Amino acid sequence: MTKSKFDAIVIGAGMSGNAAAYSMARRGLKVLQLERGEHSGSKNVQGAILYANMLEAIIPNFRDDAPLERHLVEQRFWLMDDSSHTGVHYRSDDFNELKPNRYTIIRAQFDKWFSSKVREAGGTVLCETTATKLARDRSGSVIGVYTDREGGVILADVVVLAEGVNGLLGTRAGLRDMPKPESVALAVKEMHFMPEEVIAERFGLTGGEGCVIEAGGTISRGMAGLGFLYTNKESISVGIGCLVSGLAESMENPYRLLDAFKQHPSIRPLLAGSEIKEYAAHLIPEGGFKAIPQLFGNGWVVVGDAAQLNNAVHREGSNLAMTSGLMAGEAIFQIKSRGGLMTKHNLSLYKGMLDKSFVMKDLMKHKDLPSLLHTDSHNFFMTYPTLISQAAQNFVRVDGAPKINREKATAASFINARSRWGLISDAVRSAVSWR
Amino acid sequence: MKATTIERIEDKLYQNRYLVDTGRPHITVRPHLSPSPNLLALTQICPAKCYEVNEIGQVAIVSDGCLECGTCRVLCEASGDIKWNYPRGGFGVLFKFG
Numbered sequence: 001m002t003k004s005k006f007d008a009i010v011i012g013a014g015m016s017g018n019a020a021a022y023s024m025a026r027r028g029l030k031v032l033q034l035e036r037g038e039h040s041g042s043k044n045v046q047g048a049i050l051y052a053n054m055l056e057a058i059i060p061n062f063r064d065d066a067p068l069e070r071h072l073v074e075q076r077f078w079l080m081d082d083s084s085h086t087g088v089h090y091r092s093d094d095f096n097e098l099k100p101n102r103y104t105i106i107r108a109q110f111d112k113w114f115s116s117k118v119r120e121a122g123g124t125v126l127c128e129t130t131a132t133k134l135a136r137d138r139s140g141s142v143i144g145v146y147t148d149r150e151g152g153v154i155l156a157d158v159v160v161l162a163e164g165v166n167g168l169l170g171t172r173a174g175l176r177d178m179p180k181p182e183s184v185a186l187a188v189k190e191m192h193f194m195p196e197e198v199i200a201e202r203f204g205l206t207g208g209e210g211c212v213i214e215a216g217g218t219i220s221r222g223m224a225g226l227g228f229l230y231t232n233k234e235s236i237s238v239g240i241g242c243l244v245s246g247l248a249e250s251m252e253n254p255y256r257l258l259d260a261f262k263q264h265p266s267i268r269p270l271l272a273g274s275e276i277k278e279y280a281a282h283l284i285p286e287g288g289f290k291a292i293p294q295l296f297g298n299g300w301v302v303v304g305d306a307a308q309l310n311n312a313v314h315r316e317g318s319n320l321a322m323t324s325g326l327m328a329g330e331a332i333f334q335i336k337s338r339g340g341l342m343t344k345h346n347l348s349l350y351k352g353m354l355d356k357s358f359v360m361k362d363l364m365k366h367k368d369l370p371s372l373l374h375t376d377s378h379n380f381f382m383t384y385p386t387l388i389s390q391a392a393q394n395f396v397r398v399d400g401a402p403k404i405n406r407e408k409a410t411a412a413s414f415i416n417a418r419s420r421w422g423l424i425s426d427a428v429r430s431a432v433s434w435r
Numbered sequence: 436m437k438a439t440t441i442e443r444i445e446d447k448l449y450q451n452r453y454l455v456d457t458g459r460p461h462i463t464v465r466p467h468l469s470p471s472p473n474l475l476a477l478t479q480i481c482p483a484k485c486y487e488v489n490e491i492g493q494v495a496i497v498s499d500g501c502l503e504c505g506t507c508r509v510l511c512e513a514s515g516d517i518k519w520n521y522p523r524g525g526f527g528v529l530f531k532f533g
Contacts, residue, residue: 036524038454043503045533108533128525148523166505168521179509186506188482190447191532235532244480244509251479255444278532279447281482281502283509 006032006156008332009145011131011169013040015318016304017162018114019058019325025123027333032154033115033123034147036130041111044164045189045282046318047230047237049212050105054319058326059117063099067109069232070210071100074203078266080217080227081389085266096209104210104230104237106191134159134173134300141343142299145169158299158342160328162321165283165305176293176302181248182374183287183308185225187241188254190262192274196234202270203231214315217385219261221252224286224377226315227261229270236271238262241284246377254281284317285310289367295354296347301328309359313366313434320359327353368433379426383417444484448500456526460498462507463518470494473510474517481507502528 010021013035021033037043049072055062074091095101115125135144135153144155161170171178203211215227223246230237240254240261247254262271285291285308292308295301303309304321311320331350332342340346354360373380391410414423462485464474474494477486483500486507496517508519521527 036521038525038529041533042529043527043533045530048533106532108530111533130521130524166503166508168519178513179505181509184505184509186480186482186504244506247480247506248473248476248510251476253479254482255442255447255484259442276442276447276450278450278530279502280451280528280530280533281504281506283505 006030006154007336008032008158008160009034009154009156010160010162011145011167012162012164013111013115013125014044014162014164014304014321016321016325017160018111018118019322020160020162020303020329021118021123021125022058022114022121023326023329024333025118025121028122029333029336031123032156033118033125034129034131034145035115035125035127037127039112039127040115040125041108044107044111045280046107047189047228047239048105048107048318049230050103050110051316051319052099052101052103054322058322066113067105069104069106070205070208071095072102072104072212073205073209074211076211076213078213078215078217079385079388080215080219080264080266081386082218083265084389084393085215086388086392104232106232131163131169134169136173140298142297157336158301158332158347161300161302161306162304162325163306165285167306170302170306175297175300179283179285179308180287181245182243183285183291183370185241185243185284185286186247186254186281187239187284188258188279188281189237189239190258190276191235191278192238192271193235193277194274199231199234199236205231216381218382219264220257220381221250222378222382223247223250223252224373224381229267236274238267238271243286243374244283245374284312286312286370288312288370289363290370292363295351296344298344299342301347301350303328309363311362311366313369314362323357323359324354327357366433372429372433376426379418387414387417448483452529452531453499454526454529455499456522459523460496461520461522461527462496462498462501464494464496465516465518467493467516471514471516473514476510477507
Protein backbone atom coordinates (compact mmCIF):
# COMPACT_ATOMS: atom_id res chain seq x y z
CA MET A 1 0.00 0.00 0.00
CA THR A 2 2.76 2.43 0.90
CA LYS A 3 4.39 1.97 -2.48
CA SER A 4 1.43 3.23 -4.47
CA LYS A 5 0.34 6.83 -4.51
CA PHE A 6 -3.30 7.80 -4.22
CA ASP A 7 -5.13 10.62 -5.91
CA ALA A 8 -6.66 11.46 -2.55
CA ILE A 9 -6.60 10.28 1.05
CA VAL A 10 -9.72 11.02 3.09
CA ILE A 11 -9.27 11.12 6.87
CA GLY A 12 -12.42 9.90 8.58
CA ALA A 13 -15.61 8.11 7.57
CA GLY A 14 -18.28 10.42 8.92
CA MET A 15 -20.72 12.38 6.79
CA SER A 16 -18.19 14.70 5.16
CA GLY A 17 -15.53 12.03 4.67
CA ASN A 18 -17.95 9.55 3.12
CA ALA A 19 -19.40 12.23 0.84
CA ALA A 20 -15.91 13.27 -0.31
CA ALA A 21 -14.63 9.72 -0.75
CA TYR A 22 -17.75 8.60 -2.59
CA SER A 23 -17.87 11.58 -4.94
CA MET A 24 -14.23 11.06 -5.93
CA ALA A 25 -14.33 7.26 -6.15
CA ARG A 26 -17.41 7.24 -8.38
CA ARG A 27 -15.54 9.55 -10.76
CA GLY A 28 -12.73 7.06 -11.00
CA LEU A 29 -10.17 8.69 -8.72
CA LYS A 30 -7.95 6.41 -6.67
CA VAL A 31 -9.17 7.09 -3.15
CA LEU A 32 -7.98 5.81 0.21
CA GLN A 33 -10.17 6.46 3.23
CA LEU A 34 -8.82 5.96 6.74
CA GLU A 35 -11.15 5.25 9.67
CA ARG A 36 -9.99 4.56 13.20
CA GLY A 37 -13.12 2.65 14.27
CA GLU A 38 -13.67 -1.07 13.76
CA HIS A 39 -16.10 -0.11 11.02
CA SER A 40 -17.18 3.21 9.54
CA GLY A 41 -19.56 4.81 12.03
CA SER A 42 -18.31 3.10 15.17
CA LYS A 43 -16.69 6.34 16.39
CA ASN A 44 -19.40 8.69 15.17
CA VAL A 45 -22.06 10.33 17.30
CA GLN A 46 -24.97 12.51 16.27
CA GLY A 47 -28.58 13.20 17.39
CA ALA A 48 -29.36 12.36 14.58
CA ILE A 49 -31.42 13.90 11.78
CA LEU A 50 -30.66 13.37 8.11
CA TYR A 51 -31.70 15.98 5.55
CA ALA A 52 -32.64 14.13 2.42
CA ASN A 53 -31.85 16.69 -0.28
CA MET A 54 -28.16 16.90 0.51
CA LEU A 55 -27.76 13.12 0.45
CA GLU A 56 -29.91 12.93 -2.67
CA ALA A 57 -27.40 15.18 -4.43
CA ILE A 58 -24.78 12.49 -3.75
CA ILE A 59 -26.75 9.22 -3.87
CA PRO A 60 -30.10 9.93 -5.61
CA ASN A 61 -31.69 6.56 -4.83
CA PHE A 62 -30.48 6.31 -1.22
CA ARG A 63 -33.99 5.53 0.02
CA ASP A 64 -33.79 2.10 -1.61
CA ASP A 65 -31.38 0.66 0.93
CA ALA A 66 -30.13 3.28 3.43
CA PRO A 67 -30.96 2.48 7.08
CA LEU A 68 -33.49 5.20 7.86
CA GLU A 69 -35.53 5.28 11.06
CA ARG A 70 -38.57 7.59 10.75
CA HIS A 71 -39.44 10.46 8.44
CA LEU A 72 -40.32 13.54 10.44
CA VAL A 73 -43.84 14.94 10.35
CA GLU A 74 -43.76 16.92 13.58
CA GLN A 75 -41.33 19.30 15.24
CA ARG A 76 -41.79 20.66 18.74
CA PHE A 77 -39.82 23.56 20.24
CA TRP A 78 -40.16 23.69 23.96
CA LEU A 79 -39.18 26.49 26.29
CA MET A 80 -38.81 24.93 29.70
CA ASP A 81 -38.65 25.96 33.29
CA ASP A 82 -38.31 23.45 36.10
CA SER A 83 -41.93 22.29 36.07
CA SER A 84 -43.41 23.37 32.74
CA HIS A 85 -42.89 23.76 29.05
CA THR A 86 -44.30 26.34 26.67
CA GLY A 87 -44.31 24.88 23.21
CA VAL A 88 -44.59 25.62 19.55
CA HIS A 89 -45.50 22.51 17.59
CA TYR A 90 -45.50 22.19 13.87
CA ARG A 91 -47.03 19.11 12.34
CA SER A 92 -48.03 18.68 8.73
CA ASP A 93 -49.31 15.85 6.61
CA ASP A 94 -47.33 17.50 3.78
CA PHE A 95 -44.29 15.74 5.23
CA ASN A 96 -45.90 12.39 4.40
CA GLU A 97 -44.60 12.78 0.87
CA LEU A 98 -43.26 10.31 -1.64
CA LYS A 99 -39.70 11.44 -0.95
CA PRO A 100 -39.66 12.71 2.62
CA ASN A 101 -37.48 15.68 3.53
CA ARG A 102 -36.02 14.63 6.89
CA TYR A 103 -35.38 11.33 8.63
CA THR A 104 -34.06 10.25 11.97
CA ILE A 105 -31.05 7.94 11.61
CA ILE A 106 -28.67 5.97 13.81
CA ARG A 107 -25.19 7.04 12.81
CA ALA A 108 -23.25 3.83 13.50
CA GLN A 109 -25.61 2.04 11.11
CA PHE A 110 -26.03 4.82 8.59
CA ASP A 111 -22.30 5.51 8.22
CA LYS A 112 -21.64 1.80 7.74
CA TRP A 113 -24.10 1.89 4.83
CA PHE A 114 -22.61 5.09 3.39
CA SER A 115 -19.15 3.55 3.63
CA SER A 116 -20.34 0.46 1.73
CA LYS A 117 -21.26 2.84 -1.12
CA VAL A 118 -17.71 4.22 -1.11
CA ARG A 119 -16.40 0.65 -1.48
CA GLU A 120 -18.91 -0.14 -4.24
CA ALA A 121 -17.72 2.95 -6.08
CA GLY A 122 -14.17 1.64 -5.97
CA GLY A 123 -12.73 3.49 -2.98
CA THR A 124 -10.42 1.72 -0.54
CA VAL A 125 -11.67 1.99 3.04
CA LEU A 126 -9.14 1.04 5.69
CA CYS A 127 -10.69 0.70 9.15
CA GLU A 128 -9.00 0.30 12.55
CA THR A 129 -6.37 2.73 11.32
CA THR A 130 -5.65 5.99 13.10
CA ALA A 131 -3.91 8.65 11.04
CA THR A 132 -1.25 10.08 13.33
CA LYS A 133 0.44 12.86 11.35
CA LEU A 134 0.39 14.70 8.05
CA ALA A 135 3.44 14.24 5.84
CA ARG A 136 4.75 17.44 4.25
CA ASP A 137 7.53 18.19 1.80
CA ARG A 138 10.22 20.84 2.32
CA SER A 139 7.98 23.60 1.05
CA GLY A 140 5.30 22.65 3.56
CA SER A 141 2.89 21.12 1.05
CA VAL A 142 0.93 18.15 2.37
CA ILE A 143 1.97 14.99 0.51
CA GLY A 144 0.38 12.21 2.56
CA VAL A 145 -0.18 10.82 6.04
CA TYR A 146 1.42 8.59 8.64
CA THR A 147 -0.73 6.04 10.43
CA ASP A 148 -0.39 3.78 13.46
CA ARG A 149 0.08 0.83 11.12
CA GLU A 150 3.51 -0.25 10.04
CA GLY A 151 4.74 0.88 6.68
CA GLY A 152 5.61 4.56 6.88
CA VAL A 153 4.06 7.34 4.91
CA ILE A 154 1.14 6.88 2.51
CA LEU A 155 1.38 9.37 -0.33
CA ALA A 156 -1.40 11.22 -2.14
CA ASP A 157 -1.89 14.31 -4.27
CA VAL A 158 -4.31 15.71 -1.76
CA VAL A 159 -5.50 14.94 1.77
CA VAL A 160 -9.13 15.62 2.67
CA LEU A 161 -9.32 16.34 6.41
CA ALA A 162 -12.74 14.99 7.38
CA GLU A 163 -11.49 14.21 10.86
CA GLY A 164 -14.32 15.76 12.84
CA VAL A 165 -14.57 18.55 15.39
CA ASN A 166 -11.79 17.07 17.50
CA GLY A 167 -9.50 16.30 14.58
CA LEU A 168 -5.85 16.13 15.56
CA LEU A 169 -4.05 16.18 12.22
CA GLY A 170 -4.99 19.64 10.98
CA THR A 171 -4.58 21.33 14.36
CA ARG A 172 -1.23 19.67 15.08
CA ALA A 173 0.06 20.64 11.65
CA GLY A 174 -0.94 24.24 12.36
CA LEU A 175 -3.43 24.33 9.48
CA ARG A 176 -6.19 25.46 11.83
CA ASP A 177 -6.62 26.33 15.51
CA MET A 178 -7.89 23.97 18.15
CA PRO A 179 -11.59 24.63 18.88
CA LYS A 180 -12.06 27.10 21.73
CA PRO A 181 -14.18 26.18 24.79
CA GLU A 182 -16.69 28.89 23.85
CA SER A 183 -17.04 27.64 20.26
CA VAL A 184 -17.84 23.98 20.97
CA ALA A 185 -20.69 22.38 22.87
CA LEU A 186 -20.43 19.09 24.70
CA ALA A 187 -23.51 16.98 24.05
CA VAL A 188 -24.31 13.79 25.94
CA LYS A 189 -26.89 11.37 24.63
CA GLU A 190 -28.59 8.12 25.54
CA MET A 191 -30.40 5.57 23.41
CA HIS A 192 -33.67 4.55 25.05
CA PHE A 193 -35.32 1.48 23.56
CA MET A 194 -39.03 0.71 23.68
CA PRO A 195 -41.48 -1.06 21.39
CA GLU A 196 -42.36 0.66 18.14
CA GLU A 197 -46.06 0.83 19.03
CA VAL A 198 -45.34 2.54 22.37
CA ILE A 199 -43.42 5.30 20.57
CA ALA A 200 -46.23 5.62 18.03
CA GLU A 201 -48.83 5.93 20.77
CA ARG A 202 -46.91 8.42 22.94
CA PHE A 203 -46.14 10.76 20.07
CA GLY A 204 -49.30 10.27 18.01
CA LEU A 205 -47.48 8.69 15.08
CA THR A 206 -48.52 6.12 12.51
CA GLY A 207 -46.45 4.05 10.13
CA GLY A 208 -42.98 5.46 9.60
CA GLU A 209 -43.80 8.92 10.97
CA GLY A 210 -41.44 10.58 13.42
CA CYS A 211 -41.40 13.49 15.84
CA VAL A 212 -38.62 15.71 17.20
CA ILE A 213 -38.58 17.72 20.39
CA GLU A 214 -35.97 20.42 20.91
CA ALA A 215 -35.96 22.13 24.26
CA GLY A 216 -34.24 25.12 25.78
CA GLY A 217 -34.54 26.80 29.14
CA THR A 218 -33.62 26.15 32.73
CA ILE A 219 -32.57 22.59 31.80
CA SER A 220 -29.18 24.07 30.88
CA ARG A 221 -28.96 25.96 34.21
CA GLY A 222 -28.23 29.31 32.62
CA MET A 223 -25.65 28.01 30.18
CA ALA A 224 -26.06 28.26 26.42
CA GLY A 225 -27.47 24.82 25.68
CA LEU A 226 -30.22 22.70 24.19
CA GLY A 227 -31.97 19.43 25.01
CA PHE A 228 -33.37 17.12 22.37
CA LEU A 229 -35.47 14.03 21.93
CA TYR A 230 -35.68 12.29 18.56
CA THR A 231 -37.93 9.34 17.78
CA ASN A 232 -36.28 6.43 15.98
CA LYS A 233 -38.11 3.29 14.89
CA GLU A 234 -37.88 1.51 18.22
CA SER A 235 -35.74 3.82 20.26
CA ILE A 236 -35.56 7.43 21.36
CA SER A 237 -32.35 9.44 21.23
CA VAL A 238 -32.36 11.82 24.18
CA GLY A 239 -29.61 14.26 24.99
CA ILE A 240 -28.47 17.68 26.04
CA GLY A 241 -25.59 19.87 24.96
CA CYS A 242 -23.98 22.96 26.54
CA LEU A 243 -20.98 25.08 25.60
CA VAL A 244 -17.78 23.70 27.09
CA SER A 245 -16.92 27.18 28.40
CA GLY A 246 -20.24 27.27 30.26
CA LEU A 247 -19.66 23.84 31.75
CA ALA A 248 -16.12 24.73 32.82
CA GLU A 249 -17.29 27.94 34.52
CA SER A 250 -20.29 26.42 36.25
CA MET A 251 -18.66 23.01 36.90
CA GLU A 252 -22.02 21.47 36.02
CA ASN A 253 -21.90 17.80 35.35
CA PRO A 254 -23.19 16.83 31.89
CA TYR A 255 -24.70 13.47 32.80
CA ARG A 256 -26.51 15.00 35.76
CA LEU A 257 -27.91 17.63 33.39
CA LEU A 258 -29.08 14.78 31.18
CA ASP A 259 -30.60 12.94 34.13
CA ALA A 260 -32.42 16.10 35.24
CA PHE A 261 -33.70 16.62 31.68
CA LYS A 262 -34.98 13.04 31.62
CA GLN A 263 -36.64 13.58 35.01
CA HIS A 264 -38.41 16.75 33.88
CA PRO A 265 -42.18 16.23 34.25
CA SER A 266 -42.66 16.98 30.54
CA ILE A 267 -40.05 14.43 29.40
CA ARG A 268 -40.28 11.64 31.97
CA PRO A 269 -43.56 10.13 30.75
CA LEU A 270 -42.22 9.95 27.19
CA LEU A 271 -39.30 7.77 28.30
CA ALA A 272 -41.02 5.70 31.00
CA GLY A 273 -40.18 2.02 30.92
CA SER A 274 -37.42 2.34 28.33
CA GLU A 275 -34.26 0.29 28.28
CA ILE A 276 -31.04 2.29 27.92
CA LYS A 277 -28.53 0.64 25.61
CA GLU A 278 -25.87 3.28 25.05
CA TYR A 279 -24.45 6.47 26.47
CA ALA A 280 -22.40 8.71 24.19
CA ALA A 281 -20.74 12.11 24.22
CA HIS A 282 -19.55 14.34 21.42
CA LEU A 283 -18.47 17.90 20.74
CA ILE A 284 -20.54 20.07 18.40
CA PRO A 285 -19.01 23.07 16.58
CA GLU A 286 -20.96 26.14 17.67
CA GLY A 287 -18.72 29.02 16.66
CA GLY A 288 -20.47 29.56 13.34
CA PHE A 289 -19.13 31.69 10.51
CA LYS A 290 -16.47 33.44 12.58
CA ALA A 291 -14.92 30.15 13.70
CA ILE A 292 -14.42 28.77 10.18
CA PRO A 293 -10.70 28.19 9.59
CA GLN A 294 -8.68 28.39 6.39
CA LEU A 295 -10.34 25.67 4.29
CA PHE A 296 -7.65 24.75 1.78
CA GLY A 297 -3.91 24.87 1.20
CA ASN A 298 -1.17 23.15 -0.74
CA GLY A 299 -2.18 19.50 -0.83
CA TRP A 300 -5.07 19.68 1.62
CA VAL A 301 -8.68 20.70 2.19
CA VAL A 302 -10.77 20.55 5.36
CA VAL A 303 -14.47 19.64 5.40
CA GLY A 304 -17.39 19.11 7.79
CA ASP A 305 -17.13 19.52 11.55
CA ALA A 306 -13.34 19.86 11.35
CA ALA A 307 -14.00 23.06 9.39
CA GLN A 308 -16.63 24.15 11.96
CA LEU A 309 -19.28 23.95 9.23
CA ASN A 310 -22.26 23.63 11.53
CA ASN A 311 -25.37 25.76 11.69
CA ALA A 312 -26.07 25.78 15.42
CA VAL A 313 -29.11 28.05 15.01
CA HIS A 314 -30.95 25.62 12.76
CA ARG A 315 -29.26 22.59 14.28
CA GLU A 316 -27.95 21.49 10.91
CA GLY A 317 -24.59 19.83 10.74
CA SER A 318 -24.51 16.62 8.77
CA ASN A 319 -25.99 18.25 5.68
CA LEU A 320 -23.33 20.95 5.71
CA ALA A 321 -20.77 18.19 6.23
CA MET A 322 -22.08 16.14 3.30
CA THR A 323 -22.27 19.17 1.05
CA SER A 324 -18.75 20.34 1.90
CA GLY A 325 -17.42 16.81 1.35
CA LEU A 326 -19.20 16.58 -1.98
CA MET A 327 -17.85 19.97 -3.09
CA ALA A 328 -14.30 19.16 -2.01
CA GLY A 329 -14.53 15.92 -3.97
CA GLU A 330 -15.94 17.66 -7.05
CA ALA A 331 -13.29 20.39 -6.90
CA ILE A 332 -10.50 17.82 -6.63
CA PHE A 333 -11.96 15.87 -9.53
CA GLN A 334 -12.20 19.00 -11.69
CA ILE A 335 -8.61 20.02 -10.96
CA LYS A 336 -7.39 16.49 -11.60
CA SER A 337 -9.31 16.08 -14.85
CA ARG A 338 -7.72 19.18 -16.34
CA GLY A 339 -4.29 18.00 -15.28
CA GLY A 340 -3.87 20.56 -12.53
CA LEU A 341 -1.82 20.18 -9.35
CA MET A 342 -3.39 20.23 -5.88
CA THR A 343 -2.03 23.66 -5.06
CA LYS A 344 -3.58 26.19 -2.75
CA HIS A 345 -4.46 28.31 -5.76
CA ASN A 346 -6.25 25.48 -7.56
CA LEU A 347 -8.00 24.16 -4.45
CA SER A 348 -9.56 27.56 -3.83
CA LEU A 349 -12.14 26.20 -6.28
CA TYR A 350 -13.58 24.25 -3.31
CA LYS A 351 -14.04 27.43 -1.27
CA GLY A 352 -15.60 29.14 -4.27
CA MET A 353 -18.18 26.37 -4.60
CA LEU A 354 -18.90 26.46 -0.87
CA ASP A 355 -19.32 30.26 -0.88
CA LYS A 356 -21.97 30.03 -3.55
CA SER A 357 -23.89 27.32 -1.67
CA PHE A 358 -26.34 27.45 1.23
CA VAL A 359 -23.51 26.35 3.54
CA MET A 360 -21.69 29.69 3.68
CA LYS A 361 -24.77 31.80 3.06
CA ASP A 362 -26.59 30.32 6.05
CA LEU A 363 -23.57 30.53 8.33
CA MET A 364 -22.95 34.14 7.26
CA LYS A 365 -26.57 35.03 8.02
CA HIS A 366 -26.23 34.03 11.67
CA LYS A 367 -22.63 35.10 12.20
CA ASP A 368 -23.39 37.20 15.31
CA LEU A 369 -25.75 34.82 17.06
CA PRO A 370 -23.21 32.49 18.71
CA SER A 371 -21.51 35.34 20.55
CA LEU A 372 -24.87 36.84 21.59
CA LEU A 373 -26.04 33.57 23.13
CA HIS A 374 -22.66 33.08 24.76
CA THR A 375 -22.41 36.52 26.36
CA ASP A 376 -26.05 36.68 27.40
CA SER A 377 -26.73 33.04 28.12
CA HIS A 378 -28.22 33.50 31.59
CA ASN A 379 -31.00 35.74 30.28
CA PHE A 380 -31.77 33.62 27.24
CA PHE A 381 -31.65 30.25 28.96
CA MET A 382 -32.76 31.05 32.51
CA THR A 383 -34.54 34.38 32.95
CA TYR A 384 -36.73 34.42 29.85
CA PRO A 385 -37.86 30.77 29.98
CA THR A 386 -38.91 31.28 33.61
CA LEU A 387 -40.73 34.54 32.81
CA ILE A 388 -42.48 33.05 29.79
CA SER A 389 -43.64 30.06 31.79
CA GLN A 390 -45.08 32.39 34.45
CA ALA A 391 -46.75 34.50 31.77
CA ALA A 392 -48.33 31.44 30.17
CA GLN A 393 -49.52 30.20 33.53
CA ASN A 394 -50.92 33.66 34.33
CA PHE A 395 -52.83 33.51 31.07
CA VAL A 396 -54.19 30.01 31.54
CA ARG A 397 -54.94 29.77 35.26
CA VAL A 398 -58.43 30.90 36.30
CA ASP A 399 -58.81 31.80 39.95
CA GLY A 400 -61.11 34.81 40.19
CA ALA A 401 -58.42 37.49 39.89
CA PRO A 402 -59.26 40.15 37.27
CA LYS A 403 -57.44 39.64 33.97
CA ILE A 404 -56.05 43.18 33.99
CA ASN A 405 -54.21 42.50 37.26
CA ARG A 406 -52.73 39.32 35.86
CA GLU A 407 -51.51 41.05 32.71
CA LYS A 408 -49.96 43.88 34.74
CA ALA A 409 -48.22 41.33 36.94
CA THR A 410 -46.83 39.56 33.88
CA ALA A 411 -45.52 42.79 32.38
CA ALA A 412 -44.03 43.84 35.72
CA SER A 413 -42.25 40.51 36.11
CA PHE A 414 -40.47 41.02 32.77
CA ILE A 415 -39.48 44.60 33.61
CA ASN A 416 -38.30 43.65 37.08
CA ALA A 417 -36.19 40.85 35.73
CA ARG A 418 -34.61 42.63 32.77
CA SER A 419 -35.58 46.36 32.95
CA ARG A 420 -37.26 48.11 30.06
CA TRP A 421 -33.91 48.94 28.51
CA GLY A 422 -32.67 45.37 28.90
CA LEU A 423 -35.78 43.97 27.19
CA ILE A 424 -35.46 46.35 24.25
CA SER A 425 -31.73 45.74 23.98
CA ASP A 426 -32.15 41.94 24.03
CA ALA A 427 -34.89 42.16 21.39
CA VAL A 428 -32.87 44.43 19.12
CA ARG A 429 -29.68 42.40 19.44
CA SER A 430 -31.58 39.16 18.77
CA ALA A 431 -33.30 40.65 15.73
CA VAL A 432 -30.07 42.07 14.34
CA SER A 433 -28.14 38.85 14.72
CA TRP A 434 -31.00 36.87 13.18
CA ARG A 435 -31.46 39.18 10.20
CA MET B 436 -32.57 -0.24 33.78
CA LYS B 437 -35.57 2.04 34.01
CA ALA B 438 -35.37 5.63 32.88
CA THR B 439 -37.08 6.83 36.01
CA THR B 440 -34.22 6.03 38.37
CA ILE B 441 -31.21 8.29 38.87
CA GLU B 442 -28.31 6.43 37.35
CA ARG B 443 -24.66 6.35 38.29
CA ILE B 444 -22.14 7.10 35.58
CA GLU B 445 -20.63 3.63 35.98
CA ASP B 446 -24.01 2.13 35.06
CA LYS B 447 -24.22 4.35 31.99
CA LEU B 448 -20.75 3.39 30.79
CA TYR B 449 -21.47 -0.26 31.48
CA GLN B 450 -23.93 -0.20 28.55
CA ASN B 451 -21.17 0.74 26.12
CA ARG B 452 -18.74 -1.44 24.19
CA TYR B 453 -15.04 -0.79 24.68
CA LEU B 454 -11.84 -2.40 23.52
CA VAL B 455 -9.33 -1.13 26.06
CA ASP B 456 -5.73 -0.88 24.87
CA THR B 457 -4.32 -2.23 28.12
CA GLY B 458 -1.21 -0.46 29.32
CA ARG B 459 -1.43 2.24 26.63
CA PRO B 460 -3.64 5.06 27.90
CA HIS B 461 -4.36 7.57 25.13
CA ILE B 462 -4.59 10.51 27.55
CA THR B 463 -2.14 11.33 30.33
CA VAL B 464 -2.11 14.07 32.96
CA ARG B 465 1.11 16.04 33.44
CA PRO B 466 2.51 15.56 36.94
CA HIS B 467 1.59 18.56 39.09
CA LEU B 468 1.55 19.75 42.68
CA SER B 469 -1.82 21.48 42.58
CA PRO B 470 -4.24 21.24 39.66
CA SER B 471 -5.08 24.21 37.41
CA PRO B 472 -8.72 25.40 37.44
CA ASN B 473 -9.36 23.80 34.04
CA LEU B 474 -7.87 20.50 35.14
CA LEU B 475 -10.02 20.61 38.25
CA ALA B 476 -13.09 21.38 36.09
CA LEU B 477 -12.55 18.08 34.26
CA THR B 478 -13.32 16.17 37.43
CA GLN B 479 -16.85 17.61 37.13
CA ILE B 480 -17.49 18.04 33.42
CA CYS B 481 -15.85 14.98 31.82
CA PRO B 482 -18.91 13.08 30.57
CA ALA B 483 -17.32 9.73 31.42
CA LYS B 484 -15.94 10.84 34.80
CA CYS B 485 -12.44 9.79 33.75
CA TYR B 486 -10.81 12.47 35.94
CA GLU B 487 -10.75 12.34 39.72
CA VAL B 488 -8.95 14.13 42.52
CA ASN B 489 -6.76 11.64 44.34
CA GLU B 490 -5.96 11.50 48.05
CA ILE B 491 -3.10 14.01 47.72
CA GLY B 492 -5.17 16.61 45.90
CA GLN B 493 -3.90 15.94 42.39
CA VAL B 494 -6.04 15.20 39.35
CA ALA B 495 -5.58 11.70 37.95
CA ILE B 496 -7.10 10.02 34.91
CA VAL B 497 -8.33 6.53 34.18
CA SER B 498 -9.17 6.68 30.49
CA ASP B 499 -10.79 3.23 30.13
CA GLY B 500 -14.34 4.63 29.97
CA CYS B 501 -13.39 7.57 27.72
CA LEU B 502 -15.99 8.52 25.10
CA GLU B 503 -13.33 10.29 22.97
CA CYS B 504 -15.34 13.51 22.89
CA GLY B 505 -12.35 15.84 23.22
CA THR B 506 -13.72 18.13 25.94
CA CYS B 507 -10.59 17.70 28.05
CA ARG B 508 -8.40 18.32 25.03
CA VAL B 509 -10.18 21.60 24.25
CA LEU B 510 -9.79 22.76 27.86
CA CYS B 511 -6.40 21.41 28.88
CA GLU B 512 -4.13 20.44 26.01
CA ALA B 513 -2.90 23.92 25.09
CA SER B 514 -1.67 24.59 28.63
CA GLY B 515 0.14 21.27 28.70
CA ASP B 516 -1.99 19.98 31.60
CA ILE B 517 -2.77 16.86 29.60
CA LYS B 518 -1.45 14.97 26.61
CA TRP B 519 -4.13 13.80 24.24
CA ASN B 520 -4.19 11.24 21.46
CA TYR B 521 -6.82 9.04 19.92
CA PRO B 522 -6.54 5.36 20.87
CA ARG B 523 -4.81 3.12 18.36
CA GLY B 524 -6.99 2.05 15.45
CA GLY B 525 -9.78 -0.30 16.54
CA PHE B 526 -9.35 0.41 20.26
CA GLY B 527 -11.38 2.62 22.58
CA VAL B 528 -15.13 3.12 22.61
CA LEU B 529 -17.04 1.28 19.87
CA PHE B 530 -20.47 2.81 19.42
CA LYS B 531 -23.29 0.43 18.56
CA PHE B 532 -25.62 3.31 17.71
CA GLY B 533 -23.61 6.52 17.98
